[in-house]
Amino acid sequence: MFVGSLRAMTGVPARVFIARLAGIAVFDPAGDQVGRVRDVVVALRLGTRPPRVLGLVVEVSARRPVFVPITRVTVIEADAIVFDGRLNVRRFQQREAETLVIAEMLDRTVRLAETDEPVAVVDVAMEPTRTRDWLVNKVAVRRIRGRGAREGGRAGRGRAARLRKYGETMVVDWEATHGFSAVEHGQGAAGLIAAFDRMKPADLAGVVHELSAKRRGEVAAALDDERLADVLEELPQDDQIEILNRLEAERAADVLEAMDPDDAADLLGELSTEQRERLLTLMEPQDAAPVRRLLTYADDSAGGLMTSDPVVVPPDASVAEALAQIRNPDLNPALAAQVYVCRPPSATPTGRYLGTVHFQRLLREPPRTLVSGIVDSGLDPLRPTMSLQTVATYLAAYNLVAGAVVDENGHLLGSVTIDDVLDHLLPADWRESAMEAAPEHAADPEEEALRGARTGPDGGPAEPPA
Template sequence: MVAKDTQVFVSRVIGLPIVDAAGDQVGRVKDVVCYLRSDGRAPRVKGLVAELFARARIFVPMIRVHDITPNQVAITGQVDARRFQRREAEMLVAADLFDRPLERARPTRILDVSMHMVRNREWELDSVALRSSGGAGRFGFGSRSAPQIVSWREIPGLILSTGRTAANLIAEFSEMKPADVAKELHDLEPESLAAVVEALDDETLAEAIEELPKDEQIDIISALDTERAADVLGEMDPDDAADLIRDLPSDVAEELLQRMEPEESADVRRLLVYEEYTAGGMMTPEPIVVDTDATVAQALAQAREESLTPALASMVFVTRPPLETPTGRYVGAAHLQRLLREPPTTLVATLLDRDLEPMSPADPLTQVSRFFATYNLVVAPVVNEDGHLLGAVTVDDVLDHMLPDDWRGEQMDEVEATDLGNAEVSHG
């Protein structure tokens, strides 16, 4: 693993083979994707552009990069094989910066750019190597000086200009929670909204859409071209994507499902079988599932996955193989708090909550809400009549379905009214 603050020059990374957890090569690094940030902060490295053996180029998020050595880049997790599409606010380090001329006393070009890890798998651009030339050498030829290393702050193209442009908004969004991004989108004028949506990456847009009122979700998805809309839906939590697809015209919904990646559309189609206000309709098909021989250490390693919500990470479900939902026979559930109190080699199957009965996918919302209140839960298993774990319902999904359909919009309007009131008081 690369040590924190270790400097890695991008030119040394480009061309390196990318290997997965099994040690198999999946492609080679072609470029590094970054974006500018506001308030004088260094540009954040977003991920790598990888070229597969079929010469198709894909995006690998930095969160998947486990290690960078002089010989290879090691990644974890599955590779998303969708073709890389550059967004307006993104910068490609090699393509956009290497050999860029700079206005200096002598003709100067950018030779290389370094990046360093500031936190676990979070990278920023750091130094820039410059090469100057000009003047007559000893034999009358132009001379070249040794490379000069400067801070990224000395490069005008790496400083974000002020204003409310799409690029500035994207930079601000990078440090916001999804609910705050949704609030910003909610307040934008239609023309500005279209530009920002076009520039946002699929993951950020998907997370923000999940926090928007239903009518605004439909408006944004409907305004996207079919391919992009399918990609964004694929980044959403399957239960949220299913809820949104239910409200689209049936022909549009089916076309989007066909354009989604097969694994993603399969999850959504399974949820669409159930009524929206049932345990099956509200559940997510991606809880933490382990085999009967899994240890506490293995379960906790899965619970540390950054993509998991706190609610989903609070319980581990034990089943027989297969471990993907619908799983083999459901054995039981263990609370994360219980696992934290046990030795790491203890089997999770010996720590199950024997008093917790699973829900049926047909259980209505009223029964589900009583279930959560009775057991003081934030997540609960959903098991079918054949004893297979189908997924898990989280308390935020229960609340989302209990509140009025337009509660998100009302909440945003209330926040805006409060902000206006505070502004009037401050100027009174």
């Protein structure tokens, strides 16, 4: 049902299911990509009239969302959208009478007008009119499992009855549903998450940051522990604390276990002593132990900056074995830049630290070569009490992206990576500033005409001018 092109220009009816637009590349007329679709903005109308589509939220450089009026879209393909090239780079700010389809409509519970049965919204579709406006006039719904077939007291007929019986997904007219304007507590987020499934954690964090506190909590509840941990690591501190506080204590402990120990320690360090100790107690002992050690160091020291999970190999490991470890796709690229050769045990704090092998050296050696024969033992390691400035100078002086942290007894404690150094050198609110900063720009008359004059005398969205 996804339309291959904007055939409304030729008078042929078209239909586009909006969830499928998430993440699609947006191009100008010259073929240069300017960003990707994050959401679609609509204005709900009184009664059963289909909502008007106002435009797209497009994420451009630096993860900044901007508004592109639907009237400027010229082509919609399955993998690309083209607009006329006129772009107002002011940061998109959702207005009171506007609704974001992917962020707010998907996963809602609405009711079928014919039977009053509750159903879950899977997707919504928009179609163009002869006047080149776009309206949301179709809704893909699925029965909520476990609900009684006669909930609401009326037994429907035809397709609605089959929906109750089999729990199938079906497409109905917008007028055949009601309940989109009501505030729903406990709304699901599976559809929103699926729409952005291919996003990198940092990009998904930008989406989550823009949501209301209510939707942030619902998305956090729906994400699995690993994905939520990755997103939390990319969010501003205030968002991290807010989301963690919304989770049940046991779930919060599970998410902290899935985070990198240094990121978990940074987050726990912002909580009260009582809350921090409770969560650490709920964590598995093997996961809590390195976090507790990191919390003993000052935030701006090598010990406070380091991660306790670097790549460690014994001296009798081969080059092939070392390369196999750094090929792990879940490994931070900076951590994968080098391996540390230590005597057993290999978990930090390790046995005696022998030296570092850089990954470029591994690539140059035969696979059967032992790492003990190619260690760089002339590079002095960092000490856990060294200051942030000293660590930054060390990495810059030796052209490194990571450095070993070793205690006075020669045991490897962890590794400081360049991304953590930059994180602490930048202002404390740099993540939030990066997500919210936008250059000043003059108002766009076309955008204001489309979005501005939309409140009628009854308080509802006004109709567009004839």
